[in-house]
Amino acid sequence: MASCSSCSRIGRPIIACCFVSFLLLLLRAFAASAAASASAAASGNGTRRAAFADEEELRRFRRITARLARLRDAAVKTIQSPDGDVIDCVPTHLQPAFEHPRLRGQKPESEPTERPRIAGGTHRDADPDEGVLLQAWWRAGESCPEGSIPVRRTTEGDVLRASSARRFGMKPRGAGAGAGFARRRRDSTARGHEHAVGYVSGGQFYGAKASLNVWPARVASPAEFSLSQIWVISGAFGRDLNTIEAGWQVSPELYGDSRPRFFTYWTGDAYRETGCYNLHCAGFVQTSARVAIGAAIEPVSAVAGRQFDVTLLVWKDPRPRGHWWLQLGSGGGELVGYWPSALFTRLAARAAMVQFGGEVVNARPAGAPHTPTQMGSGRFPAEGYARAAYFRNVQVVDWDNSLVPAAGLRMLADRPGCYDIAGGSGGAWGTYFYYGGPGRNARCP
Numbered sequence: 001m002a003s004c005s006s007c008s009r010i011g012r013p014i015i016a017c018c019f020v021s022f023l024l025l026l027l028r029a030f031a032a033s034a035a036a037s038a039s040a041a042a043s044g045n046g047t048r049r050a051a052f053a054d055e056e057e058l059r060r061f062r063r064i065t066a067r068l069a070r071l072r073d074a075a076v077k078t079i080q081s082p083d084g085d086v087i088d089c090v091p092t093h094l095q096p097a098f099e100h101p102r103l104r105g106q107k108p109e110s111e112p113t114e115r116p117r118i119a120g121g122t123h124r125d126a127d128p129d130e131g132v133l134l135q136a137w138w139r140a141g142e143s144c145p146e147g148s149i150p151v152r153r154t155t156e157g158d159v160l161r162a163s164s165a166r167r168f169g170m171k172p173r174g175a176g177a178g179a180g181f182a183r184r185r186r187d188s189t190a191r192g193h194e195h196a197v198g199y200v201s202g203g204q205f206y207g208a209k210a211s212l213n214v215w216p217a218r219v220a221s222p223a224e225f226s227l228s229q230i231w232v233i234s235g236a237f238g239r240d241l242n243t244i245e246a247g248w249q250v251s252p253e254l255y256g257d258s259r260p261r262f263f264t265y266w267t268g269d270a271y272r273e274t275g276c277y278n279l280h281c282a283g284f285v286q287t288s289a290r291v292a293i294g295a296a297i298e299p300v301s302a303v304a305g306r307q308f309d310v311t312l313l314v315w316k317d318p319r320p321r322g323h324w325w326l327q328l329g330s331g332g333g334e335l336v337g338y339w340p341s342a343l344f345t346r347l348a349a350r351a352a353m354v355q356f357g358g359e360v361v362n363a364r365p366a367g368a369p370h371t372p373t374q375m376g377s378g379r380f381p382a383e384g385y386a387r388a389a390y391f392r393n394v395q396v397v398d399w400d401n402s403l404v405p406a407a408g409l410r411m412l413a414d415r416p417g418c419y420d421i422a423g424g425s426g427g428a429w430g431t432y433f434y435y436g437g438p439g440r441n442a443r444c445p
Contacts, residue, residue, distance in 0.1 A: 052165065053164065053166075056166065057164060057165050057166045058165075060165050060166050060168075061159060061160075061165035064159050064165065064168060065156050065159065067096070067099070068153075068154055068155070068156070068159075071088060071090055071094075071096070071151060071153075072088060072153065074088075074090050074091060074094045075088035075089055075090055075151075076089050076090070076091060076145060076148055077089040077142075077144060077145060077148070079137060079140050079142045079143075079144075079150070080140060081136055081137035081139070081140055081295070081296075082136060082137075082139045082140060083136040083137070083139075083259070083296050083298075084257075085136070085137055085152055085153070085292075085295055085296065086152075086153040087137050087140075087144075087150045087151065087152060087153065087292050087295070088150070088151045088153050089144035089145060089148040089149070089150060089151075090148055090149055090151045091147060091148050092107065092108050092147060092148060092149055092286070092287070093107045093108075095149060095151070095279065095285070095286055096279045096280075096281065096282050096283075097279070097282055097283055097284060097285040097286070097340075098282070098285075099282040100282035100283060100343075102340070102342040102343070103282065103285070103340060103342070108285050108286075108287045108337070109285075109321070109323065109338070111287070111335055112317045112318075112319065112325055112335075113319070114318065114401065115313075115315070115327070115332070116207060116209070116313065116315050116397045116401050116402060116403045117401065117402055117403065118402070118403050119398070119400070119402035119403060119404050132310075132311075132328065132329040132333065132334070133262055133291060133297060133310045133328045133329070133334070134297065134298060134299065134308075135262070135291070135292060135295045135296060135297060135298065136259075136295065136296040136297075136298045137150070137292055137295050137296075143289065143290070144289045145289075146289065148289060149286045149287070149288065149289055150289065150290070150291070150292040150295075151279060151286075151292065152278075152292050152293070152294040152295050154280065154294075157256070158254070158255070158256060161222070161253055161256060162253060162254070163223070163253065168280065169254075169276035169277050169278070169280025169281055170267075170271065170275065170276050170277070170280075170281075171265065171267070171271050171277075192361050192362045192363055192364075193359060193360075193361055193362075194359070194360050194361075194362055194375075194414045194415055194418060194419060195357060195358065195359050195360075195412070195413070195414050195419075196357050196358050196375060196412070196413040196414070196416075196419040196420060196421040196435040196436065196437070197231075197355045197356060197357030197358070197359075197411075197412055197413075197421065197435075198355070198356050198357055198391070198394065198406070198409045198410065198411050198412075198421065198423060198433050198435075199353060199354065199355040199356070199357075199409070199410055199412065200353065200354050200396060200406050200407070200408060200409055200410070201352060201353040201354075202352075203352075204350045204351075204352070204398075204399060205232070205350060205351040205352070205353070205354050205396050205397065205398075206315060206316045206350055206351070206396075206397040206398065206399060206401065207232070207313065207314050207315025207316055207324075207351075207396065207397030208230050208232055208312075208313075208314055208315075208354040208356070208394075208395065208396050208397065208406075209311070209312065209313040209314075209315075209393070209394075209395045209396075209397070209403055210230060210311070210312060210356050210391045210392065210393060210394045210395065211309045211310065211311040211312075211330075211391070211392050211393050212228055212247065212248075212309055212310065212312070212356075212389070212390065212391045212392075213301045213307050213308060213309040213377075213389055213390055214228075214248050214260050214297050214300045214301055214308055214309065214310060215228075215260065215300060215301050215374075215376055215377045215378075215389055216250070216258070216259070216260055216300050217250045217260065217373070217374040217375065217376065217377070217378065218250075218258070218372070218373065218374045218378060219250050219251070219252055219258055219373050219374075220371045220372050220373045220439070221252075221363060221371070221373075222252040222253045223253060223361070223363040224360070224361045224362065224363045224371060224373045225249055225250060225251035225252075225253070225254070225360070225361050225373075226249065226250050226251075226358070226359075226360050226361075226373055226374060226375055226376075227247055227248065227249035227250070227251075227263070227358065227359050227360075228247050228248055228249075228357065228358045228359075228375075228376060228389060228391075229245050229246060229247025229248075229249070229263075229265075229356075229357075229358075229359070230245065230246055230247060230312055230314060230354070230355070230356055231243055231244070231245050231353075231354065231355040231356075232244040232245075232314050232324070232347070232351045232354055233351055233352065233353040233354070233355065234344075234346035234347045234349075234350065234351050234352045234353070235270070235345070235346035235347075235352075236270075237270055238270050239270060240269065240270065240345055240346060241267065241269070241270035241271070241346075242266075242267065242268050242344045242345060242346040242347040243265070243266065243267050243275075243347075244265075244266050244314055244324050244339055244347065245264065245265040245266065246263070246264045246265070246312050246314060246326055247262075247263065247312065248260045248261060248262055248263065248297055248310070249261060249263050254277065255294065257296075259296040259297075260296065260297050260300055261294055261295060261296050261297060262291070262293060262294070262295060262297055262310075262328075263277055263278055263293065263294060264277070264278055264284055264293055264326065264336075265277050265278075266283055266284065266339050266343060268343055268344050268345060268347075274343075275343075277294070278293040278294040279293060279294070283339065283340075283343055284337055284338070284339055285323075285337050285338050285339075285340060286336065286337035287335055287336070287337045287338070288334055288335060288336045288337060290334060291328060291334060291336050293336070297310070301377065301386075301389075303377060303379065303386070303387050304386055304387065305386065307385075307386055309390075309392075310328060310329075311328065311329050311330045311333065311393075312326070312327075312328065313326070313327040313328075313333065314326055314327075315327075315397045315401070316341075316350065316351075316397070317338070318401050321340075321341060322341045322348070322349075323338040323339065323340050323341050324338055324339040324341070324347065325337070325338045326338065326339075354396050354406070356391045356394055356406075356433075357391065357421065357433075357435050358375040358376050358389065358419065358435050358436055359375075360373050360374075360375045360419060360439065361373070362439070369440055369445060370418055370439055370440040370444050370445065371439050371440060372438065372439045372440040373439050374436070374437070374438055374439060375389070375419040375435070375436040375437055375439070376388065376389025376419075376435055376436025376437075377389045377436055378436065378437070378438045378439075379436060379437070379438070380420055380436070380437050380438075381420050381421060381422040381433070381434035381435055381436065382422065382434075383434075384434060388434040388435070388436060389434065389435055389436040390432060390433065390434050390435070391432060391433055391435070392429040392430065392432040393429060393430045393431070393432070394406045394409060394430065394431040394432060394433070395430070395431070405425070405430055405431045406431050407431075409423060409431055409433070411423055411433065413435075415444065417441075417443030417444040418437055418438075418439050418440070418441075418443070418444035419435070419436055419437035419439070420435070420436075420437055421433055421434070421435040422434055422435075
């Protein structure tokens with residue numbers, strides 16, 4: 001640190017030099033205080049969070065918090081959920097999607113005139129109303145008014161809890177079950193991501209549908225997550241991979257708790273810079289006034305108890321713009337919204353692969369014992385119904401906007417001793433599989 005005496009020795013004006021030194025001390029103190037405030041804010045959310053890595057990360061944090069403030073200010077109604085969530089009812093035209101350069105100034109488009117139909121009478125869902133998602137915030141007994149959508153409030157603490165403000169709301173690079181599965185067994189475990197999935201590839205796909213049961217999967221640390229989802233994929237992993245994803249996940253880092261929550265995701269560049277979870281960035285256009293993306297699902301399945309599942313349908317609208325729509329429930333289920341085709345390069349036309357199953361992040365360092373984070377129910381497929389997690393009535397949408405069984409569904413588990421998968425077909429369940437596992441066990445040290 002410069003001192004007044006050192007200034008006088010080199011012939012600089014003593015008063016000016018002391019003033020500069022004082023400013024330097026003041027700036028350093030301010031920087032230390034800001035870093036301490038960020039650290040304290042993170043500690044208040046039950047996490048350990050280092051200071052911002054650089055100025056760009058700090059600028060991104062400020063942009064995110066400014067956008068969160070705009071959403072709160074735009075709300076026409078606020079609902080306090082019994083589980084602690086806050087739901088803001090935001091006018092549909094002010095939702096985050098319309099901040100995207102390609103969507104700016106737009107409003108949600110009309111619903112598709114035609115939904116995928118069952119082809120050939122191969123099987124029908126046992127109950128046209130089954131698979132409807134139930135969420136904790138509904139217990140408040142309130143709803144969002146017409147012309148608005150329910151948005152789960154994201155706080156500054158949520159952002160600070162993330163591993164990086166720059167990556168907030170995004171999957172780690174290299175995450176997800178990418179198109180490499182179709183051609184080779186990609187070593188996804190090198191990045192800590194482990195999968196047990198069924199997939200179809202080598203064709204032209206215009207959507208996917210399945211029913212999957214929801215579980216309170218145990219996640220061992222905030223840096224890990226467990227999810228079960230549908231992937232709609234096109235492109236090459238590591239270069240121009242496009243994915244659309246939807247399902248349920250447990251992610252303490254993202255949500256601040258260990259409850260299973262309904263989520264959506266997308267990327268247009270292999271998880272590098274585009275895309276995000278839920279409504280954390282501009283992209284997905286929500287149309288539903290009933291479903292809050294990112295909100296907790298309840299009730300959930302119990303081992304040897306009642307099973308609760310949700311039916312997901314993702315499909316490409318045959319109309320000229322060809323957006324990818326998301327529906328919850330069978331029959332004439334709830335339309336949640338759509339991913340505009342303008343977000344994508346490869347998926348602007350069709351998908352080359354569809355995948356169904358589970359994914360877990362094992363954040364333990366190489367050589368350490370495997371994480372005990374659970375996939376699905378935490379039970380292996382051999383335990384069967386009411387104990388293992390499942391996907392049933394696994395279907396794809398063909399060129400004719402028809403739902404057909406996922407013929408030739410192939411099974412893949414990165415580490416079968418940790419998380420496995422086993423399938424079959426027939427009866428009311430059509431094409432189905434059980435999947436999951438406990439993570440660390442005698443077969444997975």
